Amino acid sequence: MAGEYVDRKVDHAYVHDGTGVLTLEAWKNMGARGISDTAHLHVFFDHIVPANNSTTATLQHELRDFACRSFFRFSDIGGGICHQLMSEGVVLPNEIVIGADSHSCTLGAFGAFATGVGATDMAAIWMTGETWFRVPESTGIHLAGNLVGAAEAKDLALSYVSKLGMDGASYQALEFVGEGAATIPMDDRLTLCNLAVETGAKTGMFYADEMTLHYLAAAGYAAQVQEPEPCSYKQELDFDLSDIVPVIAVPPRVDTVKPVSDLAGLPVDQVFVGTCTNGRYSDLARFARIVKGRKVVVRTIVVPASRVVLQKAINTGVLMDLVEAGCSIGTPGCGPCLGSHMGVISDGEVCLSTANRNFRNRMGVGGEIYLSSVSTAAASALEGEITEPEVS
Amino acid sequence: MQGRGRAVCMGTDIDTDVVIAGRYLRTKDHSIWVAHVFEDLDPSLASRLNGTVIVAGKNFGCGSSREQAAIAIREAGVIAVIAPSFGRIFFRNAINIGLPLIECDITCSEGIPVTFDLTSGWVETGGMKYPSRPLSVRMQEILAAGGLVNYWRTHG
Numbered sequence: 001m002a003g004e005y006v007d008r009k010v011d012h013a014y015v016h017d018g019t020g021v022l023t024l025e026a027w028k029n030m031g032a033r034g035i036s037d038t039a040h041l042h043v044f045f046d047h048i049v050p051a052n053n054s055t056t057a058t059l060q061h062e063l064r065d066f067a068c069r070s071f072f073r074f075s076d077i078g079g080g081i082c083h084q085l086m087s088e089g090v091v092l093p094n095e096i097v098i099g100a101d102s103h104s105c106t107l108g109a110f111g112a113f114a115t116g117v118g119a120t121d122m123a124a125i126w127m128t129g130e131t132w133f134r135v136p137e138s139t140g141i142h143l144a145g146n147l148v149g150a151a152e153a154k155d156l157a158l159s160y161v162s163k164l165g166m167d168g169a170s171y172q173a174l175e176f177v178g179e180g181a182a183t184i185p186m187d188d189r190l191t192l193c194n195l196a197v198e199t200g201a202k203t204g205m206f207y208a209d210e211m212t213l214h215y216l217a218a219a220g221y222a223a224q225v226q227e228p229e230p231c232s233y234k235q236e237l238d239f240d241l242s243d244i245v246p247v248i249a250v251p252p253r254v255d256t257v258k259p260v261s262d263l264a265g266l267p268v269d270q271v272f273v274g275t276c277t278n279g280r281y282s283d284l285a286r287f288a289r290i291v292k293g294r295k296v297v298v299r300t301i302v303v304p305a306s307r308v309v310l311q312k313a314i315n316t317g318v319l320m321d322l323v324e325a326g327c328s329i330g331t332p333g334c335g336p337c338l339g340s341h342m343g344v345i346s347d348g349e350v351c352l353s354t355a356n357r358n359f360r361n362r363m364g365v366g367g368e369i370y371l372s373s374v375s376t377a378a379a380s381a382l383e384g385e386i387t388e389p390e391v392s
Numbered sequence: 393m394q395g396r397g398r399a400v401c402m403g404t405d406i407d408t409d410v411v412i413a414g415r416y417l418r419t420k421d422h423s424i425w426v427a428h429v430f431e432d433l434d435p436s437l438a439s440r441l442n443g444t445v446i447v448a449g450k451n452f453g454c455g456s457s458r459e460q461a462a463i464a465i466r467e468a469g470v471i472a473v474i475a476p477s478f479g480r481i482f483f484r485n486a487i488n489i490g491l492p493l494i495e496c497d498i499t500c501s502e503g504i505p506v507t508f509d510l511t512s513g514w515v516e517t518g519g520m521k522y523p524s525r526p527l528s529v530r531m532q533e534i535l536a537a538g539g540l541v542n543y544w545r546t547h548g
Contacts, residue, residue: 018418048418118462123540200454253405357407360409
């Protein structure tokens with residue numbers, strides 16, 4: 001029942017090089033009494049990869065050593081973003097998935113319960129294999145129809161964040177339901193669930209359906225369709241997908257969202273394509289389709305979400321299209337999103353990013369981050385200013 | 393559990409990037425986080441936080457799960473944070489490291505005393521007494537232990 005407090009065993013628990021360091025410290029301070037043998041434990045290096053200085057290298061060395069000695073599943077630099085790796089044939093419907101990162105809600109796309117915690121909570125999960133939850137109320141997001149024109153799932157994501165506001169679903173779960181939900185591909189479901197935390201929500205989720213089963217079958221898993229249980233939503237939103245247009249979130253808030261047409265012509269200094277929001281193969285391919293045979297006129301950083309994404313982009317020629325168009329390619333990982341090691345922007349500069357946060361100074365002191373879809377980022381990279389994507 | 397401090401007023405939707413920026417995270421030296429806490433909001437704040445109660449608008453601590461945000465606030469000497477609502481990960485983090493959070497919607501006046509009682513659930517300031525939403529039993533236990541590390545040292 002919503003509002004009830006429960007203790008639950010965790011199926012998957014993961015940290016990255018950022019939160020893992022504090023988790024290890026907290027675990028040691030708790031007495032280093034052992035590691036749970038019930039939860040699958042993972043450590044992914046994605047935030048500052050490769051290490052940018054001696055301090056980071058030392059912290060990473062310690063965590064890498066511990067993860068390997070403790071038989072955690074370990075993914076070193078270049079493997080990719082934690083949420084992406086968990087989406088590549090790891091998480092299954094009905095599982096409880098906890099990441100020491102706020103965007104762990106991404107994995108709700110599989111019909112799992114997936115949410116983020118901090119380092120100390122994670123240390124207790126390492127030790128006990130379980131944690132406590134307050135059962136969330138749900139916000140129902142009813143989807144009808146299909147996306148049309150140049151609109152992408154990211155535009156829908158920013159649109160629902162705008163409608164709910166940065167705390168509009170605090171402590172709740174977002175459920176994406178309705179006949180429109182069935183048509184949305186897995187990559188786009190991951191994008192939609194990824195933004196849930198930007199409304200204060202604990203998770204975003206789709207019910208596992210034929211689309212989910214098909215995706216998981218390709219990864220070698222057999223899963224069952226989930227039937228939505230009748231429930232009463234705390235609040236409900238309705239979207240006709242054919243009404244969604246390309247939009248941009250204006251700094252410093254993810255919920256300040258305007259049509260791209262309102263901002264057209266705003267000069268851009270840097271374009272960044274990647275992250276747990278929009279760094280998947282389908283995103284890179286879409287970007288390449290638009291810039292192929294042309295040149296980007298501002299510095300453009302493309303960071304694949306994982307090694308698998310990078311390999312596919314190499315095999316299909318997408319990577320060559322990006323490089324020939326003048327894009328810089330980064331090591332699979334979070335890239336410049338968090339502004340701590342690469343792709344930092346200067347005071348007064350504008351970055352158009354496909355990421356999920358445009359908070360003040362996040363990518364560099366005095367710099368401003370506008371958030372958009374991949375198509376808007378591509379069209380803008382070619383013009384050097386915010387540009388409406390063309391209907392393909 | 394009772395406490396008292398001078399009010400420091402803040403706005404709504406204070407995200408954890410603003411509490412402690414990504415550029416300062418890669419260290420285990422807590423003094424760096426304390427030195428730069430709230431730097432992007434007001435660089436002079438860090439040195440003025442000792443003995444204060446932060447009184448903020450809704451959704452304090454939204455965004456990134458970085459626990460350094462809660463640690464920086466506690467170690468800067470903040471007694472408690474009062475807001476109508478909190479980012480849920482920050483909420484857990486703060487209690488887990490022993491920083492009291494109080495869900496309460498009050499009018500803030502800079503510098504005046506704020507008194508609170510977590511157990512009976514009230515906040516008093518400027519001659520007004522406001523009821524606050526009680527913490528769950530588990531969170532009260534964790535906070536009473538001084539945080540989740542101490543909780544697990546003494547349990548199980």
